[in-house]
Amino acid sequence: MRPFVHLNVAMTADGKIDTVERRGAAISSAADKERVDRLRAQADAVMVGGRTLLDEDPKLTIKNESLRAARVARGLPPNPAKIGVVTNAALQPGAKFLTAGPARIVIFTSERTSKNQLEWLRSNGAQVFVHAGQRVDLEAMMATLKVEGINRLLVEGGGTLNFELLRRGLVDEVTAYLAPMIFGGANAPTLADGLGAGRDEAIPLKLEQVNALDDGGIHVRYSVLRKHSD
Numbered sequence: 001m002r003p004f005v006h007l008n009v010a011m012t013a014d015g016k017i018d019t020v021e022r023r024g025a026a027i028s029s030a031a032d033k034e035r036v037d038r039l040r041a042q043a044d045a046v047m048v049g050g051r052t053l054l055d056e057d058p059k060l061t062i063k064n065e066s067l068r069a070a071r072v073a074r075g076l077p078p079n080p081a082k083i084g085v086v087t088n089a090a091l092q093p094g095a096k097f098l099t100a101g102p103a104r105i106v107i108f109t110s111e112r113t114s115k116n117q118l119e120w121l122r123s124n125g126a127q128v129f130v131h132a133g134q135r136v137d138l139e140a141m142m143a144t145l146k147v148e149g150i151n152r153l154l155v156e157g158g159g160t161l162n163f164e165l166l167r168r169g170l171v172d173e174v175t176a177y178l179a180p181m182i183f184g185g186a187n188a189p190t191l192a193d194g195l196g197a198g199r200d201e202a203i204p205l206k207l208e209q210v211n212a213l214d215d216g217g218i219h220v221r222y223s224v225l226r227k228h229s230d
């Protein structure tokens with residue numbers, strides 16, 4: 001058993017989710033930021049990959065106070081849980097990922113993370129799962145999340161984590177905001193990076209919805225046709 005997994009990105013018309021500089025370039029419009037806030041409000045947890053976590057230190061909280069209040073009225077915590085998937089965790093004191101909230105913090109990592117870091121994360125209230133092997137075992141992680149009460153998971157990048165989840169059939173829905181601009185750059189991150197799939201292994205999608213926005217951007221929603229449900 002695993003949660004329902006929704007992957008969301010903001011990308012340029014050429015499919016880039018950042019520039020070649022990899023400094024977390026702004027891509028979303030104001031309307032898209034509001035949509036992402038609503039997506040977070042519907043989620044039990046929001047997840048990011050290790051590079052996004054360590055390089056950008058995202059807050060991942062809900063910005064709109066009334067969305068937080070509505071969750072509390074439904075008996076939920078004000079913010080969804082924040083989940084980091086990181087091979088070698090090296091979070092710093094004062095990291096916004098840990099402190100912005102209140103929110104439950106969950107870290108999935110490998111044995112490459114130092115004992116000191118594991119102890120420090122736990123003493124700061126994070127729930128930490130350490131997997132044997134080179135990387136986090138994404139299937140095992142999903143099963144753990146389900147047991148931990150996460151039924152609806154929002155994945156917010158980056159491209160490496162996105163591709164691994166898609167490749168393993170662990171994504172149910174993909175949404176994207178296509179901003180009216182082009183970054184270019186062969187090494188700029190895209191919606192799905194990693195090793196890539198051959199044509200025969202391409203991940204099939206079904207177009208569910210397309211909306212053109214007043215800001216010149218496009219919202220698109222796909223369901224993933226090849227996935228593992230358990």
Ligand SMILES: NC(=O)c1ccc[n+]([C@@H]2O[C@H](COP(=O)([O-])OP(=O)(O)OC[C@H]3O[C@@H](n4cnc5c(N)ncnc54)[C@H](OP(=O)(O)O)[C@@H]3O)[C@@H](O)[C@H]2O)c1
Binds near residue numbers: 016049138
């Ligand atoms: N526009 C958007 O919507 C958006 C959203 C988020 C991020 N971004 C951008 O995406 C870029 C970062 O993406 P990224 O691809 O470099 O990194 P990422 O997907 O954020 O993080 C991937 C990291 O997770 C670790 N990991 C652990 N277990 C894994 C597993 N089983 N499968 C895959 N990864 C695993 C990997 O570490 P090891 O390789 O060390 O094993 C890898 O470095 C940044 O430029 C950021 O700005 C854009």
